[in-house]
Amino acid sequence: MSAPNLPAGAPELVAAIEAALAARPEERILRLSHEGQSLVVKRASDQTRAPWVTWIAARIAGSLSPQPLPRQSLALSDQGGLIRIEARRLRSLHAAGVKVPRVLAEGAGWLALEAVGDTLEHARTDRPRQEWDDLLLRAMDDLAAFHRAGHWHGGSQVKNLMLWQGEIYRIDFEEDIGEHLPLAVAQTLDLVLLVNSCLLLDDRGEAAWQAMGEALLERYFAAHPAADIRRCLRRAMLWLRAITFLARPWRHKRGRSLRRVFLLRRCLERVLT
Numbered sequence: 468m469s470a471p472n473l474p475a476g477a478p479e480l481v482a483a484i485e486a487a488l489a490a491r492p493e494e495r496i497l498r499l500s501h502e503g504q505s506l507v508v509k510r511a512s513d514q515t516r517a518p519w520v521t522w523i524a525a526r527i528a529g530s531l532s533p534q535p536l537p538r539q540s541l542a543l544s545d546q547g548g549l550i551r552i553e554a555r556r557l558r559s560l561h562a563a564g565v566k567v568p569r570v571l572a573e574g575a576g577w578l579a580l581e582a583v584g585d586t587l588e589h590a591r592t593d594r595p596r597q598e599w600d601d602l603l604l605r606a607m608d609d610l611a612a613f614h615r616a617g618h619w620h621g622g623s624q625v626k627n628l629m630l631w632q633g634e635i636y637r638i639d640f641e642e643d644i645g646e647h648l649p650l651a652v653a654q655t656l657d658l659v660l661l662v663n664s665c666l667l668l669d670d671r672g673e674a675a676w677q678a679m680g681e682a683l684l685e686r687y688f689a690a691h692p693a694a695d696i697r698r699c700l701r702r703a704m705l706w707l708r709a710i711t712f713l714a715r716p717w718r719h720k721r722g723r724s725l726r727r728v729f730l731l732r733r734c735l736e737r738v739l740t
C-alpha cells in the first residue's frame with residue numbers, strides 16, 4: 468500500500484536503495500520495502516534501439532502526420548537520460564491527477580517508484596474469460612479518458628498497465644517521442660499499441676480475437692470520437708497492408724507477434740470502413 472508520510476527522496480530511503488543496488492548489480496528492476504512502503508527501483512537501461520528500428524519507426528510516425536514533423540521527432544532520440552525523462556513525466560502526470568506511481572527518489576542512473584500492484588497480463592491468470600474481457604474494455608475506456616485529457620503514454624501496452632486497489636495505473640514513461648509529434652499521432656500510436664498487445668492473449672482463436680479487437684476499437688471511439696485519430700489510422704493502414712503483403716509467405720508459419728499484425732489489420736479495416 469501507499470505510504471504518503473514517507474518523504475520523497477528522504478536520505479535514509481536513498482541510502483537503502485543504493486545499498487540494494489550495490490548488492491544486486493545484475494538486476495535492472497528491484498522490488499524493495501522500506502518502512503512499510505513497497506517500492507520498485509529501475510536502473511537506467513544500457514540498451515539502445517538498433518539504427519534500422521529507429522529509421523523505420525521514424526518513417527512510420529512521420530507518415531501518420533498530416534504535416535511535416537520537426538527534425539528532432541524523426542530522430543526518436545536514443546540519447547541517455549531516459550530515467551530522467553520518466554521521472555519528469557511521472558511527476559507531471561501525477562500532479563495532473565493521472566493514476567501513475569509516485570516518484571519516491573531519484574539518483575544517478577536509477578528511479579524509485581511506489582509499487583502499484585500487478586500488470587493486467589498477470590491479472591488474467593485468476594479470472595474467468597468474461598471478467599478478463601471486461602478488464603480489457605476498462606483499459607480501453609481508461610485510454611480514451613487519458614487521451615481526452617490531452618495526454619499520451621508512449622508505452623500503452625497491456626504489460627504497462629497495472630491493477631491496484633481496483634484501479635488501472637500506467638507505468639513506463641521513458642519515451643519522449645510524443646513531445647515532438649502532433650498529439651493525434653502520439654495518441655494513435657498509443658491506441659495501436661494497446662489493441663495489438665491485447666490480441667491473442669489466450670487460446671480462444673483468431674475469429675474470437677478479431678471480434679474482441681473490433682469491440683475494443685469501437686469502445687475507444689464511442690468514448691473518444693476523435694476524427695484526427697481515425698485519419699491517422701487510415702494512414703497507418705498503408706503500412707499495415709505493406710507489412711502483411713510482404714509477410715504473406717510466412718502467414719501459416721508465423722509466430723504470435725506477426726499473427727497479431729495480420730489480425731490488427733483486419734480489425735482496423737472493419738472498424739474504419
